[in-house]
Amino acid sequence: MTDTDQTTLDELRAEYRRDYDPYAASTISEHLGELADRREQLPVSYSARGNGCWVLTEYDDISALLRRNNRGVVSFPNEPDGINAVGTRVAQIPIEIDGAAHRQYRQLLDPIFAPKRVAQLADELELQANKLIDEFIEAGTCDFVNGFALPFPGATVMAIMGWPLEDMQQMNRWVDVLLHGVRGGSLEENARARGVAHAEFSAYMMKKIPEWRAAPRRENVTSVILDAEIEGEKLSDEQLFDFFVLMMSAGLDTVQSVLAQSMVYFARNPARWDEMFSTPETLAPAIEELLRWTTPPVPTRTVADESLEIHGLRLPRGERIHAPLAAGNRDPKYYPDPDEIRFDREAKPHLAFGVGPHRCVGLHLARLELKIAFTALRRRMPTFGLDPAGPAPQEHLGLAWGVDDVHLRFAPGPREH
Ligand code: HEM
Numbered sequence: 013m014t015d016t017d018q019t020t021l022d023e024l025r026a027e028y029r030r031d032y033d034p035y036a037a038s039t040i041s042e043h044l045g046e047l048a049d050r051r052e053q054l055p056v057s058y059s060a061r062g063n064g065c066w067v068l069t070e071y072d073d074i075s076a077l078l079r080r081n082n083r084g085v086v087s088f089p090n091e092p093d094g095i096n097a098v099g100t101r102v103a104q105i106p107i108e109i110d111g112a113a114h115r116q117y118r119q120l121l122d123p124i125f126a127p128k129r130v131a132q133l134a135d136e137l138e139l140q141a142n143k144l145i146d147e148f149i150e151a152g153t154c155d156f157v158n159g160f161a162l163p164f165p166g167a168t169v170m171a172i173m174g175w176p177l178e179d180m181q182q183m184n185r186w187v188d189v190l191l192h193g194v195r196g197g198s199l200e201e202n203a204r205a206r207g208v209a210h211a212e213f214s215a216y217m218m219k220k221i222p223e224w225r226a227a228p229r230r231e232n233v234t235s236v237i238l239d240a241e242i243e244g245e246k247l248s249d250e251q252l253f254d255f256f257v258l259m260m261s262a263g264l265d266t267v268q269s270v271l272a273q274s275m276v277y278f279a280r281n282p283a284r285w286d287e288m289f290s291t292p293e294t295l296a297p298a299i300e301e302l303l304r305w306t307t308p309p310v311p312t313r314t315v316a317d318e319s320l321e322i323h324g325l326r327l328p329r330g331e332r333i334h335a336p337l338a339a340g341n342r343d344p345k346y347y348p349d350p351d352e353i354r355f356d357r358e359a360k361p362h363l364a365f366g367v368g369p370h371r372c373v374g375l376h377l378a379r380l381e382l383k384i385a386f387t388a389l390r391r392r393m394p395t396f397g398l399d400p401a402g403p404a405p406q407e408h409l410g411l412a413w414g415v416d417d418v419h420l421r422f423a424p425g426p427r428e429h
Contacts, residue, residue, distance in 0.1 A: 021328055025058040028325070032059035032067045034310065034334065039407040040273075040415070044351070047339040056323040065312060065332040066322075071363065073323050074340035077313055077333055079368040084317035085333070086110045087370060105247075105255040107262070107370060110316075114369060116242050121373050124172070124233055130377040133171055137381060140167040141388040143429050149392055152424035153399050157272050157416055160385070162188075165267035168381050169260055174232030179216075186213040187260045192410055217253045233259065263374055267381050269308035269414030275389075276405045276418055277305075277353065279398045287355060289390055298355045299382050304362035305353050307338035308412040311366065337363045338413065396422035 030050065036043060050057055051069035058066055068074050077085065087108050106117035123129065144163055148154035166180045175183075189209035193202025229235040237255060240247060247255070278285040288298040312334045319326045322333065342350035346360040365372035372378065398405070402419025 028058040030054055030057040031061050035409055040413050043409055065334045068335045069339045071340040071343035071346050074335045075367050077335050078366055084320050085313040086316045087313055104258045107258055113242055120236055120240050124236055125373050127376045130380050136171055137384045141384055145392045146427040146429050149425045153421050156275055156418040156420050161268045161271040164385055165264045169263040172233055174230055174234045187264050191261050191265050214253055217256055221249050221252055265412040266308050267378055269412055270306045272415045272418050273306040274302045276415055301353055301355050303364040304341045307341045307364045310336045392425055393422040396420045
């Protein structure tokens, strides 16, 4: 870049400057309010925080950016502040990989995540969901995140990966720290905690990978990826580890967040819980609306071509663009009264799973999990509310927005297993 170009870029950044804190200690609705205000005042803005990034707010801009992937933008690094979630500069497979190698990964992964393949897990997932409910149903109260929303997708990922279920809790803990750091921790404390979790998770996997390589292959993601050849080469242990971290983080935090946010909503709006189950046909569209409304992930992209045009602005190579999908999913252009949950919306397809080449590989699995989870919860706890004896729900932002401290109260019922 020439000096003149740098001056132009500095001027552009100054003209569009409105700093943005992706890790603000605000609630999701406050943060969505901030994004709605930006959408009206300055739909594309520049934040100088961290290493600097542009912030999008409109559905069309976010969708255009994600669709352009592999054609002028790359997905590395995925954090708005320009720091890789696992504390390294190595691109995570497949989410931070683009081009031909990414297509090869998707060709391998897409078939194992196809609707018919994931449907084979349905009985096992239903059993796991009901076993988790067994653990709290007699008590009439539960810590919903730790008792269900976190372990259920954990069990699902373990099942599709073919990993030992008894190691799940430990894995969930590592992934939680990698993604969120420590609650209320400073940047340094978070970095340190992530470093420790990364080292422990890596040590665990480095022991397991040779065992899996030597074991007979099975119908699961681990077997497929162990035998994969990308650009003519088998994956190294490090690449496998990166991929495994991604599978855990992508599959856990997202489903957990949708479940937890939804249950808080239903606890406060019990008539909607009934409405979701009013006929056998109402559940699937209701889940799509819950996905739109909860939308946890917030991807970021980097301009890879000489420049990229977005919303009439020409951004040069190296600029990072942050795309909070939830902002796109609350764009009133496509969703009238966007903050309202309406199960009968005839709206544009939501962006919760992303769009373009990196569109979520696990979306059919996620939909199946949500359907199984809500159905089991409905059958065993037909009515529930927030437990006044427990702490109030605490929302958080970050790489996946979500809610902790979801304590529910309901009529006790019998164990089934
Ligand atoms: C409600 C649940 C889920 C939501 C909302 C969700 C959302 C997303 C989004 C938005 C992306 C694209 C990110 C980007 O463009 O940078 C993505 C990618 C991905 N998701 Fe999901 N996801 C969910 C569940 C899952 C599950 C259950 C799995 C697997 C067990 C999974 C595995 C992945 C993988 C591997 C990618 C990377 C795809 C690629 O780079 O080509 N996700 N997900």
